[in-house]
Amino acid sequence: xxxxxxxxxxxxxxxxxxxxxxxxxxxxxxxxxxxxxxxxxxxxxxxxxxxxxxxxxxxxxxxxxxxxxxxxxxxxxxxxxxxxxxxxxxxxxxxxxxxxxxxxxxxxxxxxxxxxxxxxxxxxxxxxxxxxxxxxxxxxxxxxxxxxxxxxxxxxxxxxxxxxxxxxxxxxxxxxxxxxxxxxxxxxxxxxxxxxxxxxxxxxxxxxxxxxxxxxxxxxxxxxxxxxxxxxxxxxxxxxxxxxxxxxxxxxxxxxxxxxxxxxxxxxxxxxxxxxxxxxxxxxxxxxxxxxxxxxxxxxxxxxxxxxxxxxxxxxxxxxxxxxx
Numbered sequence: 001x002x003x004x005x006x007x008x009x010x011x012x013x014x015x016x017x018x019x020x021x022x023x024x025x026x027x028x029x030x031x032x033x034x035x036x037x038x039x040x041x042x043x044x045x046x047x048x049x050x051x052x053x054x055x056x057x058x059x060x061x062x063x064x065x066x067x068x069x070x071x072x073x074x075x076x077x078x079x080x081x082x083x084x085x086x087x088x089x090x091x092x093x094x095x096x097x098x099x100x101x102x103x104x105x106x107x108x109x110x111x112x113x114x115x116x117x118x119x120x121x122x123x124x125x126x127x128x129x130x131x132x133x134x135x136x137x138x139x140x141x142x143x144x145x146x147x148x149x150x151x152x153x154x155x156x157x158x159x160x161x162x163x164x165x166x167x168x169x170x171x172x173x174x175x176x177x178x179x180x181x182x183x184x185x186x187x188x189x190x191x192x193x194x195x196x197x198x199x200x201x202x203x204x205x206x207x208x209x210x211x212x213x214x215x216x217x218x219x220x221x222x223x224x225x226x227x228x229x230x231x232x233x234x235x236x237x238x239x240x241x242x243x244x245x246x247x248x249x250x251x252x253x254x255x256x257x258x259x260x261x262x263x264x265x266x267x268x269x270x271x272x273x274x275x276x277x278x279x280x281x282x283x284x285x286x287x288x289x290x291x292x293x294x295x296x297x298x299x300x301x302x303x304x305x306x307x308x309x310x311x312x313x314x315x316x317x318x319x320x321x322x323x324x325x
Contacts, residue, residue, distance in 0.1 A: 028088055028266050032063040036084075036092040038077025040070040042190030043160065044207035044292075048124050048254050049093040051286050055277045070188050073161035074098040075109050082111035086261035088270065091120075094257040097164040100309040105163030105317050118262050119302040120270050122255035123278040126208040126292040128169045128226035129234070131215055136202050141224040141243040144203070145177045152180035157203040158192035161185045163322065166192065168313060169205040169226055169250035171320040176245050196220060207252045208233065208291030226250030233291040253295070253309075255302060271299070 035053050039045045046068060053064040069077030078098045084090035092098075099113040111117075130141065138144035148155050159167035162185045174181060184201050186192040189210035196204040197219045204211065205226065212233055215222040224240045225231050228249050240248040256274055258267060275296045277283050284294045297305065 026265075028269060029060055029062045031089065032065055033060070033088070034067050034084075034090045035064050036067050036069055036077050036081045036090065038069055038071075038074035038081075038092065038095075038098050039160065040188035040190050041068050042193070042210065043188045044126055044209040044252060045074075045093050045095055045254060046190070047209040047290055048126075048287070048292060051283065051290075052123055052256075052274065052277055055280075055283065056273060059273050059277065073102050073106065073163045075102050075106060075111075078102070078113075079109075079111045081257070082116040082259060084259050086118075086259040086263075088258060088262050088266035090259060091270070092117075092257050093254055094119075095165070095254050096252050096309060096313075097160070099257070099306055101163055101165060101168060101313050101317075104310060104314045105322055113306060114303070116260050117257040118260050118267055119297075119299045119306075120256040120258060120267055121274050121278070121299070122253050122295050122297045122302060122305075123274060124287055124292040125251055125253045125295045126290075127231050128165065128205050128250040128252065129208050129211050129215065129222055129231075129237070129291070130170075130173070130203065130205045130224040130226070130240070131196065131211050131220040131222050132203045133196055133199050133201075134218065134221050135199060136221070138223065139221065141238070141240060144223055145179060148177075148179045148181050153182060155203070156182045156184045156201040157205065158195050158201040159183060159185050159204070160189045160192050160206075161187060163317070165250065165252050166204070166206055167322075168316050168320070170203075171322070172248065172250060172316055173205065173240065173245075175316075175319055176248060193220070205250070212291040231291055233288065253305070254292075255297070267299075 037046050037049045057064040074097050081092035103109050138147045157170050192204055195201050214220040222237045225237050278294045278296050287294050
């Protein structure tokens with residue numbers, strides 16, 4: 001987590017946008033809203049999108065329909081959202097993966113996260129949690145690293161897709177620890193978790209909302225948290241940094257975006273409703289149960305964060321030798 005993201009999480013930079021009095025905002029919405037989630041059901045993005053989408057439906061008086069369009073590291077669904085009519089009736093849950101990493105890791109991404117989207121606000125941030133199949137003979141990060149090093153190239157780890165944050169979180173650890181472990185990409189956090197639970201792969205550095213229920217149920221063994229501080233959801237699990245890798249940080253942010261050109265009064269109305277939802281005690285508690293923290297940003301702050309994160313992950317992609325595809 002860079003300093004900008006840390007400051008945002010502490011609430012130090014969040015300020016309110018002015019409320020625009022305009023007919024477009026006053027009459028919006030008058031029909032259902034499509035919320036595109038660029039990953040399959042069951043993953044972190046889907047979980048957070050459905051929690052917030054339900055409350056947004058209640059506040060706006062119109063149904064918010066989650067439309068899962070997974071594939072290609074989130075780029076398929078995100079491209080669909082970018083090409084949608086900019087009228088406020090198509091939104092997308094953008095993430096570190098779709099709006100920062102994919103444009104750096106994929107050679108033929110057909111959208112520009114800056115030019116094609118209007119940022120609205122972040123709503124949540126979640127740590128990455130390193131988990132292993134219960135049959136793996138490692139109960140700590142140090143034991144896991146030692147196990148991998150004893151069998152170079154023999155063990156596998158799952159990700160939500162090449163170039164996603166689940167991929168790069170493990171690549172950062174691989175580089176830091178000098179491990180040789182094979183990457184097996186899946187089509188989202190849900191399928192990656194299923195493969196790890198089933199023993200097809202040995203490890204997954206997954207986003208907390210997607211893997212937390214399995215960790216608590218014993219289907220996966222949690223061994224390290226990716227953020228600088230321990231997660232209240234699994235306070236007994238140490239961080240990667242605590243295990244001898246100071247400065248290691250891997251987190252996923254999630255926010256709402258509209259196609260570029262969406263009227264400002266509509267964007268401002270959505271901003272007002274979404275920030276109220278994310279900051280409500282009820283939603284904060286729901287996020288915490290899923291291993292996420294509430295976070296809101298203004299549009300300029302979100303744009304600045306995207307640039308900062310793009311710089312960070314571009315360096316990781318280069319260091320990991322991930323060739324654009």
